[in-house]
Amino acid sequence: MELTAEEKAALNGEHGETLQTAYRILVATGEATNAEKLVPIKWAHLSGVNYNTIGDSGEEFLRELSKDARVKVKATVNPMGIDFDHISEFKHIDDEFVQKQASIRDSYIRMGVEPTFSCTPYDIFDLPEKNTQVSFAESNAAIFANSLGGLKTNKESAFSALASAITGKSPYSDLRKDDITTPMTIRMKMDNPSELDFGMLGFFAGKVGDTSVNISGVSKPNRRSCKALCGGMGTSGTCAKFQFVDTEDEKSEKVDFGKEEMNEVFDELNTAEKGDIITLGSPQLSLEELSDLSKMLKGKSFQKRCMIFCSRAVQEQARSHNYTNEIERAGGEILSDCCTCLTPLIDTNETDAVTTNSIKGAYYLKNSTGVDVNLKPLAKIIEDETK
Amino acid sequence: MSKIIVQGKAQGTVLKTTSPINFLGAVDKKTGVIRDEKYDIFKKSIKDTVLVFPHGIGSSVGAYTIYSLKSNQSAPIAMICQKADLTVASGCALANIPMIVVSNEEFDSIQNGNEISIDTKSEKILN
Numbered sequence: 001m002e003l004t005a006e007e008k009a010a011l012n013g014e015h016g017e018t019l020q021t022a023y024r025i026l027v028a029t030g031e032a033t034n035a036e037k038l039v040p041i042k043w044a045h046l047s048g049v050n051y052n053t054i055g056d057s058g059e060e061f062l063r064e065l066s067k068d069a070r071v072k073v074k075a076t077v078n079p080m081g082i083d084f085d086h087i088s089e090f091k092h093i094d095d096e097f098v099q100k101q102a103s104i105r106d107s108y109i110r111m112g113v114e115p116t117f118s119c120t121p122y123d124i125f126d127l128p129e130k131n132t133q134v135s136f137a138e139s140n141a142a143i144f145a146n147s148l149g150g151l152k153t154n155k156e157s158a159f160s161a162l163a164s165a166i167t168g169k170s171p172y173s174d175l176r177k178d179d180i181t182t183p184m185t186i187r188m189k190m191d192n193p194s195e196l197d198f199g200m201l202g203f204f205a206g207k208v209g210d211t212s213v214n215i216s217g218v219s220k221p222n223r224r225s226c227k228a229l230c231g232g233m234g235t236s237g238t239c240a241k242f243q244f245v246d247t248e249d250e251k252s253e254k255v256d257f258g259k260e261e262m263n264e265v266f267d268e269l270n271t272a273e274k275g276d277i278i279t280l281g282s283p284q285l286s287l288e289e290l291s292d293l294s295k296m297l298k299g300k301s302f303q304k305r306c307m308i309f310c311s312r313a314v315q316e317q318a319r320s321h322n323y324t325n326e327i328e329r330a331g332g333e334i335l336s337d338c339c340t341c342l343t344p345l346i347d348t349n350e351t352d353a354v355t356t357n358s359i360k361g362a363y364y365l366k367n368s369t370g371v372d373v374n375l376k377p378l379a380k381i382i383e384d385e386t387k
Numbered sequence: 388m389s390k391i392i393v394q395g396k397a398q399g400t401v402l403k404t405t406s407p408i409n410f411l412g413a414v415d416k417k418t419g420v421i422r423d424e425k426y427d428i429f430k431k432s433i434k435d436t437v438l439v440f441p442h443g444i445g446s447s448v449g450a451y452t453i454y455s456l457k458s459n460q461s462a463p464i465a466m467i468c469q470k471a472d473l474t475v476a477s478g479c480a481l482a483n484i485p486m487i488v489v490s491n492e493e494f495d496s497i498q499n500g501n502e503i504s505i506d507t508k509s510e511k512i513l514n
Contacts, residue, residue, distance in 0.1 A: 028393050028486070029473050029476050032392050032476035032488070048451050055455050057454060057458035058454070138447070157473040158477075159478065160450075160476075160477045161447070238444065
């Protein structure tokens with residue numbers, strides 16, 4: 001990879017240790033993806049915020065780094081493990097977790113990031129103009145940005161996005177380029193798919209696709225389904241972009257996603273017939289999704305605990321529109337700054353199984369939290385779990 | 388033909404898997420032990436080994452797991468992959484773990500338990 005004189009100087013440590021570390025990461029990821037140069041980026045979205053995942057070493061690293069490092073471009077961050085406003089309601093969360101999570105939060109804020117604590121930055125901010133280079137580490141957000149937002153990012157790692165936030169640059173490779181080849185078309189064979197079906201389609205596509213896939217047989221899905229597709233795809237593989245296509249490219253390999261393929265995904269992730277609690281939101285819900293939910297819940301009440309995850313920004317908007325009244329009256333607990341995935345708020349001593357409509361959520365509930373999962377589309381959850 | 392992703396020098400015993408590794412989840416970040424039974428190296432420790440695997444998969448936060456392994460002195464001394472990915476490359480870069488990408492033939496020729504040395508400054512990187 002070719003570096004400018006300025007970039008070389010930074011890599012050699014002439015501008016301090018922080019920038020040297022950042023450039024060392026960019027050079028490694030540049031070499032890894034055969035980049036020829038670094039290009040400026042406008043926005044970095046960082047992962048590595050939840051104490052549950054980055055642990056003590058991560059907390060110490062960020063505390064040290066934030067003494068000196070400042071972000072050079074707009075930077076937003078992924079969810080934490082907990083919602084500080086509601087922590088007293090979760091007795092099983094210990095003080096050490098709260099203290100370490102607060103330290104991580106403060107380190108990011110010290111570096112100058114916007115405290116979004118959200119996996120859905122595309123639901124909070126207007127997206128920049130088409131073809132803008134960004135650097136998104138959260139996989140569902142990277143896929144959304146590339147596929148539906150017209151932006152350009154690779155599926156960044158926690159450190160590559162952090163290095164890009166500090167330097168304002170990313171290696172010019174793979175999905176950042178204009179000449180992307182998409183050798184595979186997934187043919188959607190399911191009629192009237194729910195958002196759960198779209199999540200399973202994404203999970204399947206992520207497994208079989210490489211960097212980018214075409215999807216045929218889908219007529220304009222709503223945003224909830226699009227987010228489910230992005231979430232599922234980001235969970236299972238390395239694929240970071242899809243295109244909906246009307247006509248199938250003759251040269252591309254065709255793979256069908258029908259009943260059989262769907263059942264295979266379902267059987268991998270659905271391990272319980274019912275859940276002890278319900279979680280909604282992975283990815284975190286948008287204002288529109290909360291509005292829909294408040295209408296669906298009119299006159300009904302949840303018969304068990306239901307955690308509803310959305311970003312703080314969306315929760316504030318939902319409160320001002322009064323969408324939260326109906327949801328909270330129905331017994332829904334609205335939580336922000338965290339998400340279904342990898343949150344310790346789900347008490348595994350109390351909970352054996354969780355009902356959700358999220359494929360991404362299901363994957364992490366099963367593999368990381370260690371609980372069973374009962375998968376249902378939202379409409380069915382409302383039908384079965386409310387009175 | 389080897390490609391250098393992170394510079395460095397190391398010598399040690401090969402631990403090889405043909406499964407791509409999801410560092411967040413599959414590896415215990417304190418001990419370096421593989422804790423996911425789906426792997427053929429389940430219950431083995433990657434600590435102080437030359438870890439040979441196809442590539443990384445899964446969460447972008449896996450890079451932090453690699454850094455944590457190093458901080459806890461449980462990291463591999465080097466990594467050899469068939470394909471480089473951003474999570475493993477960036478994790479190794481921050482943790483200063485030498486990392487190279489090798490051809491499919493070279494990858495196939497490396498056997499579990501082999502003594503191997505890597506020197507990215509030498510003409511012959513892999514010995």
